[in-house]
Amino acid sequence: MPHRQPDAQRWSLRVEPPWSLEAWRNGARDALLRGIAPEQLDWLEGSDASLLDAPAVSSAPVLADAGVPNVPRDFLELAATCLCHRDMQRMALLYRLLWRITHGERSVLSNPADADVLRATALAQAVRRDTHKMKAFVRFREVPGQPEAFIAWFEPQHHIVDRVAPFFARRFTGMHWAILTPSRSVAWDGQALAFGPGARREDAPAEDAREALWQTYYASIFNPARLNTRMMMQEMPAKYWRHLPEAQLLPRLVRDAGDRVQEMHDRPAQAPQRKIPARALAPMPAADAKGLQTLRQQALACRQCPLWEAATQVVFGEGPVDAPIMVVGEQPGDVEDLRGQPFAGPAGQLLDRALAELGIDRAALYLTNAVKHFHHERRGKIRLHKRPESRHIQACRPWLMGEIARVRPQVIVCLGATAAASVFGRDVNLSRDRGRWHTLEDGTRGYATVHPAWVLRQGDGARREQAYALFRDDLAQLLQEGDGGD
Numbered sequence: 001m002p003h004r005q006p007d008a009q010r011w012s013l014r015v016e017p018p019w020s021l022e023a024w025r026n027g028a029r030d031a032l033l034r035g036i037a038p039e040q041l042d043w044l045e046g047s048d049a050s051l052l053d054a055p056a057v058s059s060a061p062v063l064a065d066a067g068v069p070n071v072p073r074d075f076l077e078l079a080a081t082c083l084c085h086r087d088m089q090r091m092a093l094l095y096r097l098l099w100r101i102t103h104g105e106r107s108v109l110s111n112p113a114d115a116d117v118l119r120a121t122a123l124a125q126a127v128r129r130d131t132h133k134m135k136a137f138v139r140f141r142e143v144p145g146q147p148e149a150f151i152a153w154f155e156p157q158h159h160i161v162d163r164v165a166p167f168f169a170r171r172f173t174g175m176h177w178a179i180l181t182p183s184r185s186v187a188w189d190g191q192a193l194a195f196g197p198g199a200r201r202e203d204a205p206a207e208d209a210r211e212a213l214w215q216t217y218y219a220s221i222f223n224p225a226r227l228n229t230r231m232m233m234q235e236m237p238a239k240y241w242r243h244l245p246e247a248q249l250l251p252r253l254v255r256d257a258g259d260r261v262q263e264m265h266d267r268p269a270q271a272p273q274r275k276i277p278a279r280a281l282a283p284m285p286a287a288d289a290k291g292l293q294t295l296r297q298q299a300l301a302c303r304q305c306p307l308w309e310a311a312t313q314v315v316f317g318e319g320p321v322d323a324p325i326m327v328v329g330e331q332p333g334d335v336e337d338l339r340g341q342p343f344a345g346p347a348g349q350l351l352d353r354a355l356a357e358l359g360i361d362r363a364a365l366y367l368t369n370a371v372k373h374f375h376h377e378r379r380g381k382i383r384l385h386k387r388p389e390s391r392h393i394q395a396c397r398p399w400l401m402g403e404i405a406r407v408r409p410q411v412i413v414c415l416g417a418t419a420a421a422s423v424f425g426r427d428v429n430l431s432r433d434r435g436r437w438h439t440l441e442d443g444t445r446g447y448a449t450v451h452p453a454w455v456l457r458q459g460d461g462a463r464r465e466q467a468y469a470l471f472r473d474d475l476a477q478l479l480q481e482g483d484g485g486d
Contacts, residue, residue, distance in 0.1 A: 010054040011036050015091060018045035019159035021080040027057065028095050032069050034060040038099050043091035069102045074109050074432040081124040084159045090123055109431045112450060113458060117431070118467065125470055128435065130158045135167060140177055141205040150177040153204035161186055165193050180204050224257035228359060288406040289321040295402045299372060304395035307373035307388075312337045317368025317403050325478060326409035327351075328400065329369045330418040330451055331388050337374035342367045350452040351415075354472040358479060366407050370422035371396045385453075388418055397422055404444070411478065412446030420448035435474045449474035 011034075013027045031041055034057060042054050079094045087093075097116050100108050109117055133156075140150035161184040168179065169188050178187040180199035187194045296316045302308060315332035318341060327343075335345030343351055355362050371392050376383040400422055404412070414420040417430045423446065424438050430448055437447050455471050458464040 009060075010040050010042060011057045011060055012042040012044055012054040013057045014044040014048075016045065017159075017162075018091070019084045019162060021076065021083055024079065024083055024091060024094070025076070028098055029069060031057050031095065032098070032102060033062050033066040035063045035066070036060060038092060038096040041092070041095065043095070045091075069098075071098060071101055072106070072109065074429055075101060077432055078109070078120055078124060081127050082120050084127045084163055085123040086158050087123055093120060093123075112431060112454065118463070121431075121434070122466060122470060125435070125473055127158050127160060127163075129473065130156050131160050131164055134160060134164050138168070138179060140172075143205060148175055150175060151204045152177070152179045153199075153201055154179060154181055156181055159184070162195065165195075169193055224253070224260040230359065292321050292403065292406040295399065295406060299399050302372070302395075302399070305373075305392050307371070307375055307392055310376065311373040313340050314372045315340055315342055315369060315374070316372060316399075317342060317366055317407075319366030319368075319407075320364065321366075321407060323364060323366035323407055324410045325364070326366045326368065326404065326407055326412045328412060328414050328419040328423055329367070330416040330453075331369050331371035331392075332374045333385060333453070334374065334376070334383050336369075337383075342369055346456055347451065347453040350455060350468070350471075354452070354468070354475050357472060358476055360475070360478060366403070366409060368400065368403055370400055370419045372399055393418060393422055409444060412440075412444060413475070413478065414446065414448040416451035416454070417448075419451075424448065435477065437477075447474075447477065 011031070013031060015023045015027055017023060036057060041057070075097065079098075082090050082094055093116060097108065097120060100116070108114055111117060112121065134154055138152045138154050140152045143149040143151055161179065161181055165179070165186045165188075168177070172188070174190070176187075176189055178185060180203055182200075183198040185196045185199050187196070299316055300314050302314065308314075311332075315336050317326075319326075329343060329347075332342065333345045333347065336342055336348075342348070352362055355365075371388045373392075373396075374383070375386045375388045375392060377386055378384075404423075412423055414423050417428075420428045420430055420433070424440075428438070428448060430450070433447075434449055435447055437445055439445050450467075450471055452471060455464060455467045458467045
């Protein structure tokens with residue numbers, strides 16, 4: 001689509017509802033067919049008016065050589081998420097990316113360092129976080145006088161009601177319910193979802209009789225020995241407390257936690273009075289320390305690809321053999337090659353910083369790489385990192401699969417595209433699937449995010465800190481249960 005409208009002309013385009021991918025997509029297609037460049041377009045939503053009273057896009061002539069644009073699926077998935085954000089520039093940002101994709105930069109989304117891609121990724125991450133909070137903190141209350149009818153009040157940060165409603169329809173199929181928010185509401189009658197305008201807090205019940213039972217149950221399962229107030233506040237910020245009946249108990253439970261822990265410590269052990277027969281389950285392979293050590297010794301003699309010739313040594317994984325979490329990087333760097341330890345260099349230090357801020361003990365993780373030798377080229381005395389080739393990844397994959405089989409982690413976190421492809425397969429696209437949960441054939445769950453080395457390549461200042469914040473947020477999913485996606 002090489003042509004465009006005269007630069008002096010401006011146009012306006014209204015999208016309703018503003019979070020709808022279909023509405024935005026139809027408008028963006030019309031603008032592309034008319035050759036309207038991003039800087040010529042005013043995106044409007046709600047009661048917004050064009051600053052310069054620009055005419056509607058539909059009144060612009062369609063270009064004679066215009067064709068229906070074909071865009072990658074990755075972009076549409078990114079756009080669907082970003083449109084739920086409240087950022088007033090999100091539509092313009094997405095159209096700018098679309099314009100670039102259809103005007104010679106089709107692979108722009110594969111460059112996570114691009115400013116537009118980085119901004120769109122940040123918006124998408126914020127929407128996913130808000131989605132998770134809504135799933136976690138919506139509390140239904142029974143409507144007085146209407147048995148089996150429930151209403152919940154919630155205040156999301158973004159336009160996510162339409163996005164999250166199907167989740168609640170699947171989770172609570174058998175009951176009639178409604179979720180009210182200040183800007184949008186949804187109701188489920190057992191058959192279909194119905195959306196409507198926003199509501200007031202007073203339109204939802206203040207409490208119901210079942211809350212006392214729920215509070216009793218919550219107090220009984222509250223474990224004072226595992227209390228971490230910093231992480232609790234990070235996962236459940238105080239702004240959500242007013243929606244949660246159990247929040248009324250938290251100040252007392254936190255205050256008395258120390259005394260309860262001491263009481264638990266002082267209580268004499270008691271033998272169980274009866275034994276409940278366990279349900280027969282398929283046996284799970286145990287962690288294999290001896291097998292892992294044998295695998296390590298075998299890897300030291302690997303000659304399946306030429307990387308061993310220029311590298312100092314094999315850099316095998318390290319960590320507890322029964323670690324519940326395995327972190328898989330791409331390949332050793334210069335420092336790792338010299339020390340023989342994974343994540344020992346600058347990228348490892350950044351990983352350590354993120355783990356420490358999240359309260360995750362690195363010593364409890366099993367750390368390894370998809371490729372076990374350092375791939376590099378020399379520039380004088382300096383060894384510069386080179387991206388591993390497909391043959392290197394395939395040659396090392398048996399070692400990685402062997403580590404997974406012997407450690408048997410519950411969760412695998414892949415740092416970088418090479419690691420993601422090695423664990424989840426080549427169909428995984430880091431730009432599209434970053435932070436999304438996958439399940440392997442053996443039931444092991446995991447997800448992929450960027451490598452900390454990528455964060456370091458963002459330079460200094462705000463750009464790097466923004467990239468680091470996104471990386472840390474991805475790692476924070478280890479502190480959540482994760483339900484496999486949005």
